[in-house]
Amino acid sequence: MIKSSADKATGFEKRFENVDTVVFEDSIAASKAVANEIAELIKLKQSKNENCILGLATGSTPKGLYAELVRLHKEEGLSFKNVISFNLDEYYPMEPDSVYSYVRFMNERLFNHVDILPENVHIPDGKLSKEEISAYCNAYEAKIEALGGIDLQVLGIGGNGHIGFNESGSLQNSKTRLVALDHITRVAASKDFGGLDKTPRTAITLGVKKIMEAKRVVLMAWGEGKSNIIKASVEGQVTNQVPASFLQEHRNATFVIDKSASSKLTRIDTPWLVEKIEWTDKMARKAVLGLALSLKKPILMLTDADYIENGMSDLLADSGPAYDINIKIFNKVQQTITGWPGGKPNADDSKRPERAEPAKKRALIFSPHPDDDIISMGGTFKRLQEQGHDVHVAYQTSGNIAVADDEALRFAAFVCDYNEKFGIKSSEATLIYEKAVDFLKNKKDSEIDIPEVRYIKGLIRKGEARATAQFVGLPDENIHFMELPFYETGTIEKNPIGEEDIKITMDLIEEIKPHQIYAAGDLADPHGTHKVCLDAIFESVKRLKEKPFMDDCWVWLYRGAWQEWGIDEIEMAVPMSPGQVLEKRHGIFKHQSQKDGVVFQGSDSREFWQRAEDRNRETAELYHQLGLAHYAAMEAFVRWIF
Ligand code: F6R
Helix, strand or coil, X not given: CCCCCCCCCXXXXXXXXXXXXXXXXXXXXXXXXXXXXXXXXHHHHHHCCCCEEEEECCCCCCHHHHHXXXXXXXXXXXXXXXXXXXXXXXXXXXXXXXXXXXXXHHHHHCHHHCCCCHHHEECCCCCCCHHHHHHHHHHHHHHHHHCCCCCEEEECCCCCCCXXXXXXXXXXXXXXXXXXXXXXXXXXXXXXXXXXXXXXXEEEECCHHHHHHCCCEEXXXXXXXXXXXXXXXXXXXXXXXXXXXHHHHCCCEEEEEECCCCCCCHHHHCHHHXXXXXXXXXXXXXXXXXXXXXXCCCHHHCCHHHHHHCXXXXXXXXXXXXXXXXHHHHHHHHCCECCCCCCCCCCCCCCCCCCCCCCCCEEEEEECCCCHHHHHHHHHHHHHHHCCCEEEEEECCCCHHHCCHHHHHHHHHHHHHHHHHCCCCCCHHHHHHHHHHHHHHCCCCCCXXXXXXXXXXXHHHHHHHHHHHHHHCCCHHHEEECCCHHHCCCCCCCCCCCHHHHHHHHHHHHHHCCCEEEEECCCCCCCCHHHHHHHHHHHHHHHHCCCHHHHHCEEEEECCCCCCCCCCCCCEEEEECHXXXXXXXXXXXXXXXXXXXXXCCCCCCCCHHHHHHHHHHHHHHHHHHCCCCXXXXXXXXXXXXX
């Protein structure tokens, strides 16, 4: 049984959940727990002289699990000699030695580092002819059956609830087969393939039936991005629209998830519905705002009956009547709104989000990519500058991999044409452009950019970032390009945060000695660039904590292009007029390489300026629905106390 010290919920509190679900503090602890269960099983089988039949998954989710299994092999002598593995799936068509193949993934992450026998490894073959597939799939299943079935099946989960590549609509008794990939799946995979058009449309997958026949199933999921589908799979109805929900009917399945992926489960999201809780201010605010929004009533219109009928009678008993609670929460929310993100000089600041003093603050805005500053807090950025603060912006990474090849080719060819026209001889400085043009014209899909091309792509983004910062009104010396080394791998996969990244970040903070730091607090994707950039800031701030200037430094977190803070979490909301919304749009337009279809579009087809406008308008609408003033748009921040 998988146990987590971070999850104390009992059966009663889990009563909305229809499958065993264990929540871990983070994906590292969770992966270790799963690795331990697998190791115990392998050893148990060894002691009985039996094979251990494992069903394995690929994708970002099991990376930590495989790393831990490799560690157990290397450091604790866990042997894989009795393991026979069957992978869930493979793209079709796919050459096994392609950088995108699951064969390569498995070899690099696990098989090359442990003593599993090569003949015991099975991964669907992506290079069969179409005619061969059906017989191959039958044989794949027959082999599993002949070995007595899968002992333990490892699963990830797709954004649509797929398991393996059994997409929405797959039947519970579906067989191993060739399937067409769902649009959502292809969009998620497109970040690895460098664009949707290069992403395969089909795959071979183990059917749901064989997954359900496994003696034990462990499904893992990390990050807020998976939280909605986890709720649907764990608490929703069993439906073929969400194939992971079939596991509710499995006799020995466990969902192993981290805190962020659990955030929408009833016991986490609205715990007052499952148990008697200690009402903290935070919890009361969340419950009351949730109540007002779900009943479509302004806060001040909520009645005692509304509280009682919606599972909040103990809050009413504690701190009621409704009017008292309403007023208290309304005032709290009201106080988050400020047009003075740097503090209002000479004003009573006891109930304002920011301090009045010093009237002129040094503000340091960290932007993970070259456009996050303007997309996520462009209105606040401009206000800080206009209100006379000394505003600095620091672009943490070059963002070079998000520039399309044709864009880079256009710039490089421009320089080459110019040189040719004016008879400028190739020098070391101009040679890189010729080399880049040559490379880009002949680049194959799976090829990684040469450093010259990466440099040009980085330059394009640098130019755009500078244009935005100048548009906001910053002098050149307040624009900093950090080019953190963790990012510079040339591939989607980034290095983990290193000492050098932290040092660069610390040096900049020390140089500026800011009163305010703004940082992108996106935690949706545990492997994403934003998370690493945030970790670098957190670590730097912690290490600098004892320095006297840090006593005056406040850290405000904004959210990136992908999501917004929960309405109950917001501690500072900066309103924008229609004119300011338009101005921000023009600031975002400076990022021309990120317009009109970007390399990493994600599942959202809107352009970044549209996402930003929609999101800022939605925040303002929520405030309005709650009965507060109605603005055109709002940017939201949460303070991080270190
Ligand atoms: C991979 C597989 C898929 C993934 C799922 C989640 O072998 O079968 O079902 O587990 O798409 O992918 P990640 O882990 O990348 O979020």
